Amino acid sequence: MNSEELIRLTYANHKMILNDFDFVLFGGSGDLAMRKLLPALFSCSVAGSFPDTARIICIGRNDWEQEDFHREIDKKAKIHLKKNIPDTASWQTFLNRIVYVRLDADDLGSYPALVAAVRDDAAITRVYYLATPPGLFSKICGNLAASNLVHKNSRVVLEKPLGRDLASAKQINAEVGCVFSESQIFRIDHYLGKETVQNLLALRFGNVLFEPLWRREWISDVQITIAEDLGVGTRMDYYDTSGALRDMLQNHLLQLLCIVAMEPPTSIAPDAVRDAKLQVLHSLRRFTPTTLAQDVVRGQYRAGYIEGVAVPGYRDEADADPHSRTESFVALKTEIDSWRWAGVPFYLRTGKRMPDRLAEIVVRFKPIPHSIFAQDSNSFQPNVLVIRLQPDEGLTLHLMAKTPGDSMRLKPVELEMDFLETFRAPRMEAYERLLLDVLRGQLTLFMRGDELEAAWEWIEPVLNYWEQNETEPLPYTAGTWGPPAASALIGRNSLQWREEVLPQS
Numbered sequence: 001m002n003s004e005e006l007i008r009l010t011y012a013n014h015k016m017i018l019n020d021f022d023f024v025l026f027g028g029s030g031d032l033a034m035r036k037l038l039p040a041l042f043s044c045s046v047a048g049s050f051p052d053t054a055r056i057i058c059i060g061r062n063d064w065e066q067e068d069f070h071r072e073i074d075k076k077a078k079i080h081l082k083k084n085i086p087d088t089a090s091w092q093t094f095l096n097r098i099v100y101v102r103l104d105a106d107d108l109g110s111y112p113a114l115v116a117a118v119r120d121d122a123a124i125t126r127v128y129y130l131a132t133p134p135g136l137f138s139k140i141c142g143n144l145a146a147s148n149l150v151h152k153n154s155r156v157v158l159e160k161p162l163g164r165d166l167a168s169a170k171q172i173n174a175e176v177g178c179v180f181s182e183s184q185i186f187r188i189d190h191y192l193g194k195e196t197v198q199n200l201l202a203l204r205f206g207n208v209l210f211e212p213l214w215r216r217e218w219i220s221d222v223q224i225t226i227a228e229d230l231g232v233g234t235r236m237d238y239y240d241t242s243g244a245l246r247d248m249l250q251n252h253l254l255q256l257l258c259i260v261a262m263e264p265p266t267s268i269a270p271d272a273v274r275d276a277k278l279q280v281l282h283s284l285r286r287f288t289p290t291t292l293a294q295d296v297v298r299g300q301y302r303a304g305y306i307e308g309v310a311v312p313g314y315r316d317e318a319d320a321d322p323h324s325r326t327e328s329f330v331a332l333k334t335e336i337d338s339w340r341w342a343g344v345p346f347y348l349r350t351g352k353r354m355p356d357r358l359a360e361i362v363v364r365f366k367p368i369p370h371s372i373f374a375q376d377s378n379s380f381q382p383n384v385l386v387i388r389l390q391p392d393e394g395l396t397l398h399l400m401a402k403t404p405g406d407s408m409r410l411k412p413v414e415l416e417m418d419f420l421e422t423f424r425a426p427r428m429e430a431y432e433r434l435l436l437d438v439l440r441g442q443l444t445l446f447m448r449g450d451e452l453e454a455a456w457e458w459i460e461p462v463l464n465y466w467e468q469n470e471t472e473p474l475p476y477t478a479g480t481w482g483p484p485a486a487s488a489l490i491g492r493n494s495l496q497w498r499e500e501v502l503p504q505s
Contacts, residue, residue, distance in 0.1 A: 018439050019125045019153075020051045022118045026105055026140060027131035028058025029069070032159065034076040036190075037131065040431035042081060042094050049436065056098045057117050059105070069100035082429075105132065105140050111147040122151040127438055129157040134168075138175035145179045157186045157438055160251055161242060162447075165463065166456040173449040186438050187447040191252045191359075193430030193437075196393040198445075200259055200361070201268075203387075203395070210385075211264070213365070215340045220382060221495055223347045223362040224256050226389075227354035229306050231478070232328070236319045243326045245298075248350040250459045254281070255447070257346060260361060261336055270443035274451060281454035285335045292465040297474065297485045299329030301353040304478030311353060311478045325466075327473045328352040331486040332462070347490055349497070353478035359389035362498050373408055381412045386498070393427070394418040 023041070027033055041056060058069065073095065101117045104110045118126060128144060130137055137158060144150050156176065163169030176185060191197060204211055213219070226248055232239045239247065258277035265272040287295075302313040315322050329351030335344065365383040384398040394417050401413040437445055465471075474483035481487075481499060490497055 018049055018051060018054070018436075020123075021054050021125035021127060021439055022057060023055065023127045023129065023439075024057045024059065024114070024118065025129045025131065026059045026136075027129075028100070029060040029062060029072060030131055032131045033058065034073070035080050036429075036431045037129065037435070038073060038077040039080045039082075040429055040435050042077075042091075043429070043432050044436060045094050045097065046090055050097075054097060055119075057114070058098060058100050059103050059114070060100065061102065061104060063102055064100055066100055070095050070098070073098070105136050105143070108143045108146055111143050111149070115147055115149060118149065122153060124153065125439060125441075126151065126154045127157065128154065129159075129438075131159050134158075134161055134163060134172060137172055141176050141179040150179055154180070155184050155186060155438060155441070156180050157188055159188060161246060162187055162251075162452055163456060164242075164246065166453060166460050169452050169456045173453065177449065182449060183443070185449070186443065187449075187452060188434055189251050189255050189447060190430040190434065191389070192255055192445040193428075193432075193434040194389050194393065195427045196387060196389045196395075197256070197259060199393075199395070200387055205264055216342055216344050218365055219344055220364045220366045221345045221347065221493065222257075222260060222364070223349070223490075223498060224253055224260070224360075225362075225497075226252055226350045226359045227356060227481075228352050229354055229357045231301065231311060231353050232314065232317050232320075234318075236317055239328075240321060240324055240326045244328055244330045244350050244352070245459065245462060249330055249332075249348060250455055251447075253348045253350060254455050254459075256361060257348065260363070261341060261346070263340065268444060270446075271448075273444050274448045278448070278451050278454060280336060281451065281458060283336045283338045283341075284458050285337050286458070287461045287465075289465075292461060295333040295489065296462055296465075297329075297331040297483060297489050298327040298466065298471065299331075299351065299476045299483040299486070300324075300326065300473035301328050301351075301478045302475045304353065304480065306353065306355075306479050313478070314352075325470075325472055327466075329473070329476060329482045329486075331482060331489055333489060345493055345495075347495075347497075349482070349486065351476075351482050354481060355479055355499075357391055360498075361387040361389075363387070364495075373410060375410060380410065384498075392418065 025033055025037060038056075044050060045054075060069070062068075064072070078091070099117055101113050102110075103113050126149075128140070130140055132140065141156065156179075158172075158176065163172050204214060255277070258280045261280045262273075262276035263279060265276040285291075300314045303316065304311060304313075314320060314326070314328050315324055329349075331347065331349040331351075334346050334348070335341070336346065363385040365385075367382045368380055371380065380400055381398065383400075386396040386398070388394050388396070396417075397415040399413055399415060400410045403409045403411050434445060437443075474485055476483045481497065487497065
């Protein structure tokens with residue numbers, strides 16, 4: 001199956017009617033554009049989702065001619081397309097949509113080049129995708145307004161990081177909000193575009209089975225993990241000023257927590273879902289000096305082995321500060337002060353140079369109160385629902401079942417649903433789905449401004465505590481699951497991270 005057949009099969013069950021548009025991509029020659037955005041736009045284009053006249057305008061500082069930029073896309077973007085290289089005709093059709101505009105985003109005097117490139121028609125949707133450092137967001141939006149480039153059908157997409165703390169997040173919201181209304185602002189978090197995240201909504205609110213059990217009376221604890229086996233790589237300039245807390249926990253992990261824990265929204269409408277998520281953020285228990293010391297673990301990887309290959313420690317990576325205190329791992333415990341969740345611990349964990357690349361949500365139910373079998377109830381594993389987001393997407397339900405034979409002996413079994421195997425159809429990539437939602441003006445899977453500020457407000461005490469106490473991150477060996485303190489964190493509640501639970505024979 002070639003790439004075009006695969007893409008058309010992926011989109012076969014999706015009816016999409018898009019208005020004509022100009023998609024303006026700031027940072028159009030950058031890494032994100034080449035790895036994710038342009039391949040996603042190609043997939044949407046090949047699937048027939050785009051009007052024939054729709055255009056993609058890539059903004060960059062290099063003094064390139066159109067042909068130079070097309071060669072750059074050939075070299076850097078094509079290798080990230082689904083499966084096989086596209087045929088010449090479809091690829092050329094896609095390239096014909098792309099216009100390169102040399103522009104300095106800081107310099108208002110260079111914006112006439114963009115004015116000349118976009119179509120002067122307010123009926124055409126105009127998307128400004130800011131794949132740039134957040135320090136440029138306000139400047140770009142101000143320059144767009146000063147150049148009369150914003151109209152009622154304009155939208156702006158903001159890539160993370162959306163600030164470094166609460167004050168900078170508020171500043172971004174205020175300054176971008178001076179140019180675009182809240183209904184025009186799309187704060188993107190690609191984890192919300194994953195098929196499994198949306199299937200979590202379907203699992204909870206499209207079935208009667210789980211929702212009555214989705215509460216403190218039946219659930220023991222919830223674990224959310226996003227682990228990477230890669231190190232910092234070439235991102236040291238960004239990562240060493242960010243760290244795992246800002247890079248992953250403040251956005252991806254908190255968004256997943258909100259979807260797991262939110263009350264049933266009245267509908268799938270954007271503000272109904274985002275109101276429900278905001279309620280969770282407001283209900284998260286606030287940190288105290290005691291819990292900051294006890295319930296947050298900060299780590300940094302040292303040299304070790306990943307799949308048998310030696311890898312350097314964080315401070316030995318290229319361009320690293322040999323005295324850096326930036327965390328590459330963070331684990332924390334929190335609770336949600338609500339009737340549904342009171343007393344249920346939520347454990348969030350993310351790290352680099354872990355044994356595996358995975359993202360999963362683990363919902364562990366309470367143990368049975370009494371065994372009627374000739375087995376002690378302590379030998380029974382609690383029921384566990386595992387929702388996998390990567391590397392594969394699916395659901396696994398862990399149950400107890402009778403072993404074959406004459407004796408009444410129970411052992412753990414798994415009921416597993418692999419989404420790809422179950423539906424036997426390719427899935428859209430997260431960025432494909434989210435870009436289509438931007439073009440449709442559908443905001444459900446994007447953060448609202450008050451959500452962003454509430455997330456920063458909750459997490460900022462951790463950052464302040466680390467800074468004020470000048471704490472060193474705990475070392476952990478690359479290829480392990482983080483510092484031993486992370487196991488101790490969850491062990492205080494007589495619990496274990498999922499990979500530490502040994503199967504019962």
